Amino acid sequence: MNQVVDTTRRVEDVSLTSATVAVERSGQGPPVMLVHGEDGSLFLNPFIEALGTTREVHLINLPGWGVTPGSNDIEGIDDLGLVLSDYATSQFASPTPVIGLSLGAWVTAEAAVFDQGLFSHVVLVSPVGIKTTARDERSYADIWATDPNELRRLLYGDPSRMPDLSALDDDEFLRLAHASEAVARHAWEPYLHDPKLARRLVRLTAPTLIVTGTEDRFVLEPSFGERWAELISGESRHVALEGVGHRAEEEAPDELAAAIHTFLASPPS
Amino acid sequence: MFRTWVFTEMPYPFTPPEETYESVRVTLPSRHYDPDTGRELFHRYYDIYKRADELGLDIMVNEHHSTATCVEPSAPISLGILARETKTARLLALGNPIANRSDPVRVAEEMAMIDIISGGRLEAGLVRGVPAEISAQNSNPVDMKERFWEAADLIIRAWESHDGPFSWEGKYFHHRQVNIWPRPHQQPGPTVWIPTQSTSTAVEAAERGYTLATILNGAKGCKKIFDAYRERSAELGVTPGSDKFAYLGLVFVGETEQEAQAGARSLQWYLQNNKTADQFMSVPGYIDVHARASMLRDAANGRAPQSPLAGIVDASVDELVEAGLFFVGTPDQVVEQVTRFHGQVGGFDNFLAMVQAGTMTAGMVNRSMELFAEEVLPCLRRDLPISGPALSDTAVTTPTAAAG
Numbered sequence: 054m055n056q057v058v059d060t061t062r063r064v065e066d067v068s069l070t071s072a073t074v075a076v077e078r079s080g081q082g083p084p085v086m087l088v089h090g091e092d093g094s095l096f097l098n099p100f101i102e103a104l105g106t107t108r109e110v111h112l113i114n115l116p117g118w119g120v121t122p123g124s125n126d127i128e129g130i131d132d133l134g135l136v137l138s139d140y141a142t143s144q145f146a147s148p149t150p151v152i153g154l155s156l157g158a159w160v161t162a163e164a165a166v167f168d169q170g171l172f173s174h175v176v177l178v179s180p181v182g183i184k185t186t187a188r189d190e191r192s193y194a195d196i197w198a199t200d201p202n203e204l205r206r207l208l209y210g211d212p213s214r215m216p217d218l219s220a221l222d223d224d225e226f227l228r229l230a231h232a233s234e235a236v237a238r239h240a241w242e243p244y245l246h247d248p249k250l251a252r253r254l255v256r257l258t259a260p261t262l263i264v265t266g267t268e269d270r271f272v273l274e275p276s277f278g279e280r281w282a283e284l285i286s287g288e289s290r291h292v293a294l295e296g297v298g299h300r301a302e303e304e305a306p307d308e309l310a311a312a313i314h315t316f317l318a319s320p321p322s
Numbered sequence: 323m324f325r326t327w328v329f330t331e332m333p334y335p336f337t338p339p340e341e342t343y344e345s346v347r348v349t350l351p352s353r354h355y356d357p358d359t360g361r362e363l364f365h366r367y368y369d370i371y372k373r374a375d376e377l378g379l380d381i382m383v384n385e386h387h388s389t390a391t392c393v394e395p396s397a398p399i400s401l402g403i404l405a406r407e408t409k410t411a412r413l414l415a416l417g418n419p420i421a422n423r424s425d426p427v428r429v430a431e432e433m434a435m436i437d438i439i440s441g442g443r444l445e446a447g448l449v450r451g452v453p454a455e456i457s458a459q460n461s462n463p464v465d466m467k468e469r470f471w472e473a474a475d476l477i478i479r480a481w482e483s484h485d486g487p488f489s490w491e492g493k494y495f496h497h498r499q500v501n502i503w504p505r506p507h508q509q510p511g512p513t514v515w516i517p518t519q520s521t522s523t524a525v526e527a528a529e530r531g532y533t534l535a536t537i538l539n540g541a542k543g544c545k546k547i548f549d550a551y552r553e554r555s556a557e558l559g560v561t562p563g564s565d566k567f568a569y570l571g572l573v574f575v576g577e578t579e580q581e582a583q584a585g586a587r588s589l590q591w592y593l594q595n596n597k598t599a600d601q602f603m604s605v606p607g608y609i610d611v612h613a614r615a616s617m618l619r620d621a622a623n624g625r626a627p628q629s630p631l632a633g634i635v636d637a638s639v640d641e642l643v644e645a646g647l648f649f650v651g652t653p654d655q656v657v658e659q660v661t662r663f664h665g666q667v668g669g670f671d672n673f674l675a676m677v678q679a680g681t682m683t684a685g686m687v688n689r690s691m692e693l694f695a696e697e698v699l700p701c702l703r704r705d706l707p708i709s710g711p712a713l714s715d716t717a718v719t720t721p722t723a724a725a726g
Contacts, residue, residue, distance in 0.1 A: 198348065198601060198602070200344070201600065201601060201621060218618070221619070221622065223619070226615040226618050226619045226622075227611065227612065227615040229615065230606070230611045230612070230614040230618055231611055233614075234464060236606070237464050238462070238464040241462040241464070242462060
C-alpha cells in the first residue's frame with residue numbers, strides 16, 4: 054500500500070476473505086496495524102493521535118464490536134486472528150508492525166503463531182490469552198461476576214483516568230454493549246485464554262515488545278509480562294509502565310506511543 | 323380440563339440480613355446453609371406435594387442453582403421422588419434448563435425414567451433459565467437460544483427414536499450413538515412446555531406446538547405472550563386448545579379474608595428476598611444488545627437498573643391481586659379472581675399456583691390447598707370455558723411392540 058501523507062482520519066470498509074472490516078486510517082509515516090481490546094475503539098483517540106505523529110495507523114475494528122457488524126463465520130479468537138492475517142497479507146507487500154491491546158494482543162498472538170512471516174514487529178500491550186496458573190487460580194478477574202465499578206477499579210491504575218461513561222451518546226453505549234457481547238462470545242470458555250497458545254508462543258519469532266502496567270489488577274497471573282517474554286522465542290523486550298493499570302493505552306497514551314516508537318525504530322540486535 | 327399445578331421454589335429462608343451480602347444468587351456463601359435445617363425443609367416441601375396429590379391437584383417443580391431462593395438444583399431428582407410418592411398428580415418440570423446442561427441426551431434419559439416410574443404422568447418443561455444461572459453452569463449467554471433449540475430438538479428426537487441409534491453432530495452437541503433406555507411411557511413423548519416472558523419465544527413455541535407458560539406477568543403481559551402464540555398458530559392454520567396455555571401466580575386461600583391476607587403476606591417473601599447483583603442480571607448476550615445499551619447508559623448516569631420484580635416488591639397485597647400476580651382471599655374471592663384473569667387473557671387450562679414461600683409451613687400451605695381443591699377448583703372446572711383438546715386425564719398408552 055502507498056504511504057498516505059494526509060492526517061485525516063477516515064473509516065473504510067475493507068473486504069477480506071474472512072470478513073469485511075471497518076478500518077480507520079490516520080496519521081503519517083510508515084504503517085502500523087492496531088488491534089483494539091475489550092471495549093473496542095471507543096476510548097483510543099488520544100493513543101491513536103500520539104501514534105499518528107510518526108506512523109500511519111490502521112485501526113482494525115474487529116467484527117462484532119459494533120463498528121464492524123458481527124458474522125456467523127466469526128466464532129472465536131482464531132477467526133479474529135484470521136481476519137487480522139487477511140488484512141496484513143492483503144494490504145501490505147511486506148511484513149508490517151502490529152500493536153495489540155489486551156484481547157487484541159491475544160488476537161495478534163494467535164495470528165502470529167500461525168503465520169510467522171506476517172509481522173515485522175509485534176507489540177503486545179497488557180496481553181491476555183494465556184493461562185499459566187493452577188486450575189483453581191484465576192488468571193484474570195471475572196468480568197461477568199464483578200461489580201462494574203469494582204471492575205473499573207481493577208482495570209485502571211488511577212481512577213481519575215477512567216473514561217467518563219456518562220459523556221457517551223446512545224450510539225457509543227450501543228457500541229459498548231456490542232463490545233461486551235463480543236467479548237462474551239469469544240472469551241467465555243476457556244475464560245480469556247486459549248489453552249494451546251502458551252506453548253505455541255515459541256512460534257512467535259518476530260521482534261516483540263511486551264508492555265504492562267505496574268498497577269494492573271485485572272491480570273492476576275504473576276509477572277505476566279516476563280512470562281510472555283519468556284514464552285516468545287523471538288527477540289522480546291518487556292517494558293512496565295509505572296503507575297499504570299491494564300488500560301495502558303488510555304492511562305498513558307503518550308508514554309506508550311513513545312515506547313512503541315523507540316521499539317519500532319530500533320534495529321534488530 | 324382446567325388444572326392447578328402446585329408449586330414451591332423450595333427456598334432456604336434463613337439467610338443473613340440483606341445488607342450483609344452482595345447477592346443472594348451466585349455468590350452467597352453456602353456456610354449460611356444448615357444441612358439439618360435443609361433436610362427438614364426438603365421433607366416439608368415433599369410433604370406439601372404429597373398432600374397436593376391426595377387433594378387431586380397437580381404438581382410443578384423447577385430448579386435453580388447457587389441460590390437460597392430456590393434450593394432445588396435438580397428438578398429430575400425431585401420428580402424421581404414424587405414419581406413414587408404420588409399416585410395421580412401430573413408432574414411438571416418447569417423445567418430443565420437445557421441451554422445450561424452439557425448433555426441433552428442425559429436430560430432425555432432422566433425425563434424418560436420419571437415418565438416410566440410415574441406411569442406416564444410427566445410433563446417436560448424445557449427452559450432457557452434466568453441470567454443469574456449462567457454462572458452456575460459456565461454456559462455462554464451469547465448463543466443460548468440457539469443452543470436451547472438444538473438441545474430441545476435432540477431431546478425430542480431421543481424420545482421418539484425407538485429403532486436403534488441415531489447420530490447427532492450439531493453446532494453444540496455431538497453424539498454418535500443415541501439410543502436411550504428407557505424410552506418414555508407416553509408416546510411419542512411427554513408434552514413439552516416452554517415458559518417465557520418474551521413474545522419471540524412464544525412464537526417459536528407456537529411453531530412447534532408446545533405448551534406455553536408465562537410467569538407473574540399480570541393480565542396485560544400474559545395476554546401479550548398468549549396472543550403472540552395464538553397469532554403465530556393462526557398463521558400456521560392451527561387453533562391451539564386452551565390446554566396449550568399456562569399462567570403462574572401466587573395463591574393463598576383462607577377461611578376468612580383475614581386469614582388469607584396473613585397467608586399473602588407470607589407469600590410476599592418471594593418478591594422481597596431476591597437481592598441479585600447487577601452483574602448477574604445485566605448479562606451480555608442474554609439481554610438484547612439495545613436493551614443492554616440502555617442499561618449501561620442508566621448505570622453510567624447513576625440510575626439503578628430495573629429488576630424484573632421492581633415495582634411489585636413494595637406493592638400491597640391488594641395491588642398484587644389487582645395486578646393479577648396474587649390470587650388471594652376466601653374461596654369465593656379466589657374463584658372470582660381467577661375467573662376474571664382467565665377472561666382477560668383469553669383463557670388457559672393450566673393455573674400454576676405458587677402456594678409456598680419463605681418460612682410458610684406445610685400446615686399453613688396444606689390448609690390453603692385443601693380450600694382450593696375442595697371449594698375453588700370444582701367451580702373453576704365447572705364454569706371456565708375450555709377449548710380444543712384438553713390434556714389427557716390418564717395420558718397412559720399401552721406400550722406395544724409396534725409402538726412408536
